[in-house]
Every structure is written in C-alpha cells, then in structure tokens.
Amino acid sequence: MAAEREGGSGRGREGRERRDRDRDERDNEFIDRLVHINRVAKTVKGGRRMAFAALVVVGDQKGRVGFGHGKAREVPEAIRKATESAKRALIRVPLREGRTLHHDVPGRHGSGKVVLRAAPAGTGIIAGGPMRAVFECLGMHDVVAKSLGSSNPYNMVRATFAALKAEDSPRSVAARRGLKVSVLQSRRRDIDGGEAVDA
DSSP states (O other), X not given: OHHHHHHHHHHHHHHHHHHHHHHXXXXXXXXXXXXXXXXXXXXXXXXXXXXXXXEEEEEOSXXXXXXXXXXXXXHHHXXXXXXXXXXXXXXXXXXXXXXXXXXXXXXXXXXXXXXXXXXXXXXXXXXXXXXXXXXXXXXXXXXXXXXOSOOOHHHHHHHXXXXXXXXXXXXXXXXXXXXXXXXXXXXXXXXXXHHHHHO
C-alpha cells in the first residue's frame, strides 16, 4: 500500500515537472519589452501607499504579440503580472515575407492615433518608443509608423494593436471574395505597375 502511494506521488511529481518544463520552454520562445512604469499613490489613513503599474509587450518574433498591464506594491511583481497578462492576450499578425505589413493601415484608441505603413526591405523599424517595442516583439523588420495623437504609451500601444488587428493577408481576402490568391496578387502587381508607369 505504501509502495503504491509512493509510486503515485512519483508519477504526480513527474507530471508536475513535465508541466513546468513545458511551461519554461513555452516561456523561452517569448521575448518581452518593458514599455512604461508608472508610480501611483493611494492616500490612506496612515499616509500614502505607493504602488507601481507596468506596461509590458510580449512576442515570439514570428508574428504573435500581446500587451499587458500589471499593478503591485513592488516593481518586479508588477512586471511579472503584466507579462502574464500579455501572454494571455496574444494576437497573430500576418506578415508579408515575414518582415513587413501587407498594406498600410491606420489605428485608433481614444485620443491615440497611429498610421502603419509597409516598407521595402532594408528600411528597418522607423517608429517611436512604445510602437518600436511592439514591432520588435512581433518580429517585423521593415515598417514606417507615425503617431498622430496622444503620446500616452497606453493609448499608443492600444492604437497600434487596433491597427495590427485590422491587418489582412491576401489569403484571408481571397477566401472572403471567393478568389484564388494568385489572381488577387496579379491584380496587385498590375496596380503597382500602373503606378510606376504613371510616375
């Protein structure tokens, strides 16, 4: 009986270790960027109680990215909470050739307004602080971004995510229209060629 109990606990421990190892491997594929730390104070009977709020962006540099917000009495705990929140809210963004956007796209959240533009190879990431963190975690190599509204990092990040969610790939557009991807891309080449001739 005791041997069975020991064997059972051994199996349970192995299962836990395997789960922990899987979680570590999953966490290792993500990179995170701390975008902003804000110190907040709550006035209580004995004085003011300090806390910290962190904004973190997390991504796998292969087209998945998320952001999270966490508050705690200590900075490391706030960052940990924000990172966990970001990992639970990942979105997948279709990338052209794995390096840039398929098309230009605007985004808005509250008073934060951004415009993201596809860029040719070698352009690099031309973007401000909070937006740069999003693109680096996403794994985008060429993009031109402009913030037109609020410089509040929360609004900028949320507006950037609103723009990324509006991004469409040729495959999804072709499926929606009932066309083949090759037909859609040939039309795009025709349009690009027409613009080049006019110029």
